[in-house]
Amino acid sequence: MNCKIALATAALLVSQSFAIIGIGGHWAPGFGSKLDAASKEAVTADKMISFSHDGFDGTMQGFGFKLWIDILPIFDIEATYNIQFGSYDANLYVDGVTDPIPLEIELGGTPFGKATPKFVASNLDVSITYPITFIPIIRPYIGGGFTYYLNTFVLNKDFVQNIIDNDEVKAMITSIATMSDLDEEMLQKKAADLEKLGETLKEKVQDAAMDEGLNTSIGGHVLVGMRAKLPVIPIAAYANFKYYFGGDYPEEFSSGNMAVEIGGGFAL
Secondary structure, X not given: OHHHHHHHHHHHXXXXXXXXXXXXXXXXXXXXXEEXXXXXXXXXXXXXXXXXXXXXXXXXXXXXXXXXXXXXXXXXXXXXEEEEEEEOOEEEEEOOOOOOEEOOEOOOOOOOOOEOOEEEEEEEEEEEEEEOOOOOOEEEEEEEEEEEEEEOOOOOHHHHHHHHOOHHHHHHXXXXXXXXXXXXXXXXXXXXXXXXXXXXXXXXXXXXXXXXOOEEEEEEEEEEEEEEEOOOOOEEEEEEEEEEEEOOOOOOEEOOOEEEXXXXXXXX
């Protein structure tokens, strides 16, 4: 009798070690990505205004959320949303102004406020996974599925050139260019107008960046991972490695196409 009770208890615990449905959050860095830097280059014909931006190389930090369903026969399904980002400095230079003008922008559709420019790549994955179910507590699996990509633009020379090529900026530049350098009072006014020109350009770039939408594309991924859950306790941990394919990005950005997901959540 005791043996039967022990076997029944063990079977019950194993059956309860995996859940019908789970939801969680995770750390999701991306590996091997690169944003090419752009050296200082004039963006106006008179070379009064120049622009440059740095790049980054290596790991993009990220985070994400996951929903998974284990009740389906043979296969399981999970849906994941990840967001990854890398920062890069960008500067405007106005001829006659000693210091560069660092740019801070706000990107629509991302959880970042006004800050140093960031390249933000996010993706929505829907994955079908094949689990190995005979191991108690730990469930390894392999799978793959569909990926919907979203990413921001890169603050580059062309973007800045398009923004400052307008009548207001041209009038300010013309006014400054015609000022005499022989009069002390005029020199002071010229210096003040140059500072004002820099701030005006900075504001125009910030406004335009906020209006930019996200670029979208489609592709896919393959994955290998595992989930772990103790019996009865409604908490699970998971870890995935994903390799992505497809997706369109700005020409300055090269995706490493690799990411990991390490996290946990509630499993009911």
